[in-house]
Amino acid sequence: MKILVTVKEVATVEDEFEIDGTEIADQYLGADLNEWDDYAIEEAVQLQEAGIADEVVTVTIGPEDCEQTIRQALAKGADRAVRVWDDSLEGVDLLDVNAKTEILSAVVEEEEPDLVLSGVQAGDDSFAATGVSVAENVGFQWGAVVNHLEHDFSGDTVSVRRELEGGVEELNEIELPAVLTIQTGINEPRYASLRGIRQAQRKELDVQNLADLGVDESAIDADLELTDMYEPESESDVTVWEGGPDDTAAELGELLRDKGVAQ
Amino acid sequence: MTDVLAVTDHRRGELRDVSYELITAGRSLADETGGDLHLAVISGTVDDFADKLNREGVDAIHTVPYGEEFNHDVYTQAITQLYDELAPQYVLTPNSVNGLDYAPAVANALDLPVVTDTIGLETDGETLIATREMYGSKVETTNELENNAVVTIRSAEWPAAEGTGDATIDAFDADIDEAAIGSTVSGFEEVGGGDVDISEAELLVSIGRGIEEEENLDLIRDLADALGATLSSSRPIVDNGWLPKNRQVGQSGKVVTPDVYIAIGISGAVQHVAGMKGSDTIVAINTDPNAPIMDIADYAIHDDLFDVVPALIDEFQ
Ligand SMILES: Cc1cc2nc3c(=O)[nH]c(=O)nc-3n(C[C@H](O)[C@H](O)[C@H](O)COP(=O)(O)OP(=O)(O)OC[C@H]3O[C@@H](n4cnc5c(N)ncnc54)[C@H](O)[C@@H]3O)c2cc1C
Numbered sequence: 001m002k003i004l005v006t007v008k009e010v011a012t013v014e015d016e017f018e019i020d021g022t023e024i025a026d027q028y029l030g031a032d033l034n035e036w037d038d039y040a041i042e043e044a045v046q047l048q049e050a051g052i053a054d055e056v057v058t059v060t061i062g063p064e065d066c067e068q069t070i071r072q073a074l075a076k077g078a079d080r081a082v083r084v085w086d087d088s089l090e091g092v093d094l095l096d097v098n099a100k101t102e103i104l105s106a107v108v109e110e111e112e113p114d115l116v117l118s119g120v121q122a123g124d125d126s127f128a129a130t131g132v133s134v135a136e137n138v139g140f141q142w143g144a145v146v147n148h149l150e151h152d153f154s155g156d157t158v159s160v161r162r163e164l165e166g167g168v169e170e171l172n173e174i175e176l177p178a179v180l181t182i183q184t185g186i187n188e189p190r191y192a193s194l195r196g197i198r199q200a201q202r203k204e205l206d207v208q209n210l211a212d213l214g215v216d217e218s219a220i221d222a223d224l225e226l227t228d229m230y231e232p233e234s235e236s237d238v239t240v241w242e243g244g245p246d247d248t249a250a251e252l253g254e255l256l257r258d259k260g261v262a263q
Numbered sequence: 264m265t266d267v268l269a270v271t272d273h274r275r276g277e278l279r280d281v282s283y284e285l286i287t288a289g290r291s292l293a294d295e296t297g298g299d300l301h302l303a304v305i306s307g308t309v310d311d312f313a314d315k316l317n318r319e320g321v322d323a324i325h326t327v328p329y330g331e332e333f334n335h336d337v338y339t340q341a342i343t344q345l346y347d348e349l350a351p352q353y354v355l356t357p358n359s360v361n362g363l364d365y366a367p368a369v370a371n372a373l374d375l376p377v378v379t380d381t382i383g384l385e386t387d388g389e390t391l392i393a394t395r396e397m398y399g400s401k402v403e404t405t406n407e408l409e410n411n412a413v414v415t416i417r418s419a420e421w422p423a424a425e426g427t428g429d430a431t432i433d434a435f436d437a438d439i440d441e442a443a444i445g446s447t448v449s450g451f452e453e454v455g456g457g458d459v460d461i462s463e464a465e466l467l468v469s470i471g472r473g474i475e476e477e478e479n480l481d482l483i484r485d486l487a488d489a490l491g492a493t494l495s496s497s498r499p500i501v502d503n504g505w506l507p508k509n510r511q512v513g514q515s516g517k518v519v520t521p522d523v524y525i526a527i528g529i530s531g532a533v534q535h536v537a538g539m540k541g542s543d544t545i546v547a548i549n550t551d552p553n554a555p556i557m558d559i560a561d562y563a564i565h566d567d568l569f570d571v572v573p574a575l576i577d578e579f580q
Pocket of ligand 1: 517
């Protein structure tokens with residue numbers, strides 16, 4: 001079977017930062033592989049090692065800068081990568097779920113995978129909706145927030161666990177082809193080996209624009225417009241203990257004794 | 264007129280709290296222009312649920328008696344059919360794990376935009392202004408949407424609706440295409456029993472990703488021993504296999520209500536806070552003075568845990 005994994009390079013923010021319009025100013029931003037996608041990549045690679053997947057392909061929407069992140073996924077064992085970018089995406093502040101759905105659906109239709117693994121959410125925009133939206137769009141089955149996937153596939157269904165709230169898991173049988181959104185903790189993502197990193201340099205990284213994919217530019221016109229970004233107003237009336245560690249630890253010690261929870 | 268269709272959440276025979284919060288959020292949207300608030304109750308003991316949901320502000324409750332538990336295909340079909348029938352402007356759902364399993368599909372099937380995990384909503388009848396967070400609660404954003412949309416709301420952001428309502432309750436005759444149901448729920452399992460019940464503890468020492476390495480956990484164990492506290496953690500510690508699942512505090516872990524909760528190297532992501540905000544006194548030890556945990560902490564130490572924790576252990580030895 002063929003597995004397509006959605007891989008996003010997310011923006012990370014430093015502890016102290018400034019906002020510039022509807023963006024965080026560049027100098028306070030870093031870039032990283034989306035935490036949830038890392039688990040999705042690992043799951044795909046494990047399915048390949050178990051002899052279930054023949055090919056693992058990644059797909060990323062992003063500019064050339066994010067090739068470093070894509071190479072990370074390749075170094076961990078994905079076979080090849082597709083990167084989608086287009087001039088029309090250049091100035092977009094926030095690519096909404098519908099726009100991502102249109103682009104990723106076109107790649108799914110081109111690649112025809114049996115299984116698509118996607119992170120539950122992206123650490124930056126936190127939509128947590130793209131995987132399910134793509135599934136509905138291409139007519140695949142789906143399961144959101146999957147924290148266990150059985151690797152002994154029989155027939156054309158997969159057995160998964162969905163992690164609900166409050167320590168309850170749902171056992172679910174899902175027909176293939178399907179999109180699963182992968183929750184952290186499903187596995188232990190590997191570090192790329194030196195050999196993996198070397199091999200990744202030679203793996204195919206195919207770049208496509210919207211026209212290549214047959215996606216009309218109007219399809220990515222965002223319905224959702226980001227109009228403002230600001231630091232949340234803190235409702236906090238926190239008492240901050242000042243001083244060195246000995247002073248602050250003494251304050252905390254006193255509180256614990258006052259409350260009668262520690263002697 | 265801004266009519267709203269809000270889809271309630273239940274599991275294993277119980278309505279979930281967010282269902283009542285949806286009424287409040289839905290009512291306030293509908294009120295902006297004098298629209299109606301419709302509720303959908305799908306699967307399970309719908310009549311019993313409908314009676315409980317008949318609170319102040321609800322105009323109509325539509326029950327879809329089909330199956331016992333949540334199935335996203337049933338929900339997607341029922342909601343899209345209700346949408347066609349009622350023509351609401353907004354479909355409101357919880358941003359719960361199940362909400363995220365159908366809301367994006369409903370949006371796509373209806374060719375509507377979807378905006379998730381909202382914490383504030385306003386409309387003038389045409390434009391929806393949705394407030395939501397990005398970058399792990401570091402920033403808040405406003406987002407504008409024209410026309411109709413599917414919107415998911417974060418739990419515990421709106422108060423639960425109260426009072427008794429006089430909604431009409433009717434069974435909606437949804438035409439569920441069984442052939443299109445591609446997933447089957449075969450059961451539920453509780454996870455995370457084990458050695459201790461952190462929800463019983465009076466004093467929790469809770470550790471997060473700030474601990475960096477598994478070896479460093481010994482330092483926190485020493486602290487817990489010195490204080491006679493119970494050890495708990497945020498999710499990444501459990502994901503890494505450093506502590507068992509029964510120690511995880513949060514939305515997908517346990518809800519705890521100790522007298523004192525000491526959050527060490529924990530940022531305070533919304534899913535973590537969901538599990539510990541009911542603690543009597545919250546103390547945060549974190550190098551980042553702007554970490555979201557500071558919004559709910561009563562006391563804070565803005566310092567390196569590797570300096571503060573040893574000093575605290577000394578205090579109690
Ligand atoms: C569907 C879903 C369910 C989830 N359920 C849960 C759940 O039940 N429980 C849960 O916890 N999370 C849950 N999460 C994950 C959640 O979104 C966060 O990723 C997680 O809570 C972050 O954990 P953290 O605060 O330990 O790590 P981080 O967010 O990485 O924060 C680490 C903190 O440590 C501080 N720090 C670093 N070094 C030091 C130092 N030396 N001294 C002091 N401070 C330091 C940093 O400033 C930072 O604030 C869930 C996510 C999803 C999508």
